[in-house]
């Protein structure tokens with residue numbers, strides 16, 4: 001591919017920097033548009049060169065290849081972070097960090113997005129996977145999704161919630177993953193008790209607007225948002241609006257979510273089986289099993305950690321190891337939740 005000279009295009013980028021797994025070799029091209037105009041230019045250039053971009057958001061559910069295809073364009077919407085209030089609706093661009101939704105909710109005096117606090121990743125990736133925390137899903141209050149269809153790049157399309165095919169870790173965007181790029185989402189708010197103008201003054205929003213994204217590395221990411229919470233000294237009581245967020249911190253820190261690089265749960269649960277994957281894995285004594293520098297978490301059988309310098313190949317070996325063990329003992333192969341991107345000479349499927 002000849003070189004491009006476009007705003008929002010970075011070259012020679014270690015993909016590990018864009019991934020909570022901290023795994024991924026050097027990509028020749030990474031598109032990081034900050035606006036729909038920059039996105040349109042990047043997509044036009046890719047289209048002209050016959051390149052199908054690989055989309056991602058916050059990289060918290062991706063396994064990037066050790067040797068990326070040098071002709072590939074990795075395109076992230078993580079820097080598209082605008083938001084606006086329209087009546088009782090919050091309209092956000094797809095790069096809005098999920099945790100910022102909780103901060104915005106706090107600014108508005110509502111608890112609609114408490115579940116998203118400390119959930120790594122962006123709204124685009126959250127919509128794609130219908131991200132959830134206990135019984136709350138991102139689709140609960142979602143009204144519309146705005147996306148670009150690369151097959152019909154004539155403009156931005158809108159899909160209402162009912163047409164999004166949301167289910168457990170499912171959406172219609174997974175069936176159209178190489179063509180539909182989510183650019184924004186609209187949420188219906190339960191109530192509005194503060195003015196939008198007060199949101200625009202939130203220091204967290206000002207920082208984001210100036211391009212200061214929350215860190216990708218999990219320990220720093222956690223510190224960033226836990227620090228925000230700790231700064232709210234005056235609101236410590238059980239009935240404070242921030243109490244639910246403190247519970248989230250306790251839960252996620254207690255489960256060691258931020259101790260090692262990971263993508264969270266590797267496999268989707270299969271509810272027809274009756275037990276979560278982690279529990280089933282425990283019965284097969286899979287915790288602690290290691291391949292190279294990747295390890296099944298000693299505290300959760302559905303998490304594979306990068307314990308320092310792991311390769312994508314190590315994680316893939318462990319994924320196959322778990323799938324083989326489940327197939328032999330339970331008669332089914334768990335479906336990965338993590339999105340594995342194949343590299344120049346690496347194949348994920350056997």
Ligand SMILES: Cc1cc2nc3c(=O)[nH]c(=O)nc-3n(C[C@H](O)[C@H](O)[C@H](O)COP(=O)(O)OP(=O)(O)OC[C@H]3O[C@@H](n4cnc5c(N)ncnc54)[C@H](O)[C@@H]3O)c2cc1C
Nearest residue numbers: 056057058059060061121122124125126131132182263264
């Ligand atoms: C410590 C930890 C804890 C986690 N806990 C949870 C949890 O409690 N619940 C949960 O549901 N998940 C959890 N996850 C997984 C992950 O954070 C979510 O799936 C999140 O929604 C992924 O968002 P992302 O922006 O990082 O997506 P990415 O990882 O960047 O991408 C994931 C998929 O979404 C697609 N995608 C991303 N952005 C777009 C876009 N703009 N348009 C089209 N497609 C797009 C990508 O193509 C890819 O297929 C956890 C992960 C970690 C590391």
